[in-house]
Amino acid sequence: MTDVLLSLQGIHKRYGATYALRGVDLELRAGEVLALVGENGAGKSTLVKLLTGVVPVDEGTITLNGVAHTFANAQASQAAGILAVHQETVMFEELSVAENIYVGRHLMRGPFIDWSAMNTQAQAVLEQIGARFNAITLVKDLSLAERHLVEIARALSQKASVVILDEPTAALSQAEIRDFYGIVRKLRTQGVGVIFITHKFDEIFAVADRYVVLRDGTTVGSGAIADASEQELIKLMAGRAIDQIYPQINSQPGEVVMTVQALSHPTEFHNIGFELRRGEILGFYGLVGSGRSEAMLAIMGLNPAAHGSFVVNGQKLNARRPGDAIAAGIAYVPEERQRQGGILDFSVEHNISLAGLSRFARGIWLSKLRESALCQRMIERLRIKTHSPDTLLSGLSGGNQQKVVIAKWLGLDPRIVILDEPTKGIDVGAKQAVYQLIAEMVEQGLAVILVSSELPEVMHLAHRTIVMRRGVQVAEFARGSVPAEQIVSAASGLGTAPAAPPHNPTPAPNVRAVVLEKLAA
Structure with a gap:
């Protein structure tokens, strides 16, 4: 060469x-x-x-x-x-x-x-x-x-x-x-x-x-x-050594803030159930096609074919649309930040305020003062690097775009935050900042669901990790209780009995479904 x-x-x-x-x-x-x-x-x-x-x-x-x-x-x-x-x-x-x-x-x-x-x-x-x-x-x-x-x-x-x-x-x-x-x-x-x-x-x-x-x-x-x-x-x-990428998680899980029971979908997942506690990071791990993200969409009312029982802060939730979940105090940061999480041609300020426009309403008008105050507070809290609040989202680095998407939901003061692949496509420095932010969230009493395909993330950050395979919840591990190999084994099915298929699957698989099934089998 x-x-x-x-x-x-x-x-x-x-x-x-x-x-x-x-x-x-x-x-x-x-x-x-x-x-x-x-x-x-x-x-x-x-x-x-x-x-x-x-x-x-x-x-x-x-x-x-x-x-x-x-x-x-x-x-x-x-x-x-x-x-x-x-x-x-x-x-x-x-x-x-x-x-x-x-x-x-x-x-x-x-x-x-x-x-x-x-x-x-x-x-x-x-x-x-x-x-x-x-x-x-x-x-x-x-x-x-x-x-x-x-x-x-x-x-x-x-x-x-x-x-x-x-x-x-x-x-x-x-x-x-x-x-x-x-x-x-x-x-x-x-x-x-x-x-x-x-x-x-x-x-x-x-x-x-x-x-x-x-x-x-x-x-x-x-x-x-x-x-x-x-x-x-x-x-x-x-330009510096990053000796400790993962922060110390000091929070201790408190009372139950959400209970999910018998969450099912005709083709994507079956009988998902768990409890989420205040100040807890609950990890969801699995291979591509395991049903993790699809289950989170159902919790947010974005998967209409799904059904199950939800109790949030002691109140039964019927999440048929995202507004129902948001009103119950649930926020969702999606996997695809550029296509689903933010609007690239909008400014940083308008992206941050987008999820809660009603908060800035004065009759039929929006209060620019209130909107700017929220934006500035979120920029400082999340340490977003931007020339100004008017900078287009497309002008920020991937890590700062992700912070803006998270800021959009934190501005609603949620009690539960679902983070789906929050460090996808961002560098090690930006990852460290996102991990620190997650640690701060739970220390402030928020409950976090962390969906990730990066095993080190869930092993270092999550108090508990639920493992999914082919739409089924197959294992749950406490932090530090098992080696990485055991978690991967549960996710892949290697050396274990095969997971049951989702309830009543449709009989017309395409090539993608067949490939994913072979990978998970």
Whole structure:
């Protein structure tokens, strides 16, 4: 691995007076996996936009295969051999895999599309990366992991020499992640240069050959993964050592604030039941497809086919819509902060006040003074980094966006907060801030349900952890009572009796359901 495939020298990018990138240097070799590491706001996304032709470089040189390039647009970048696979795949669900691979560049025979050649060539590329589905399969029938494979197949079909993988495993199960590692290694053996962007250190050390660390738009470190440690990378990223990511949880659970009994859904989960106490963190852990998030949506009145018994603060709750749950003092921070939690084109202030507009009402008008006071209080309480309350949510880093979404609900003074994957896609420094916030919530008497696919989170933070598998509640563990292996065993079903399927499932599984069932079996 001596041939330099891609070289960036002295890359600068400004937005007005703000520097997004300031003198970034980077080298990628053929057949190498390079981990691009940095906190949210460090400049990783801007660098990807420059490489893919979305925005132009202000200063500096991009050299690919020894030739200097200036990418006028995304098509120019793709033509040069650079392609990115993003965390959120954007595909045409009603079209086939082959059509998505060749979208915008269909193979033609005269004036007609050559469907046979396109399907054959797409199938060949899929087999090259070990995909287990057919080129004529509709994308809507694929799992998220399989959709990532389609994106990679698209890159290979264009003879891409550089593939950028931007947080590709954020929503994958552990089994899907292991399969994805194999795909990355296969790209390496085929001589493709891979830039791998992730916040998960186990992934960096599992697949990367070298690393480059960005901080505040500048390259602050690089080297071989074999010579690095997690603590060294964290110190480079944050500019400081983060010795204790998880805070001390000092609260002791008090009286019961919510009781859930016989919570069921025809296809997604069956007979879920638990008690939640004041000042308690209750973890929910399971593989993708275990029914955790679907059960939380039912509690919030967002899953109308579900039914069960809810008692909140001694009062029976009939949550048929979100307003019922909110009125009972329940707040819900969803997994997808950008699509479900916040509105990117709204300001920080308007996002924070959105859930409780009635509080600021004066007749038919809203009180700007009250709204601004709440926003400022939440910015200070959650230590949100923003230039002003009027800054658009899209202008904040991922970690600060997550804080804004949490602030929106804390502004309602809830008694129960449901956090669904609260640290998904944010860096270690932002994670530490979210963990500290959770600790403060329970110390102030709130009850927290923490839904997470990251086992260390629930093991360190939750007083108790409920494990789900295939829609069934299969185990419950107190903090520190069992090793990680036992929790994973319960979630996966390895070495245990299989969990019963959800009650009265529908008889028409799609490809995604079959894949998830095999992963959980």
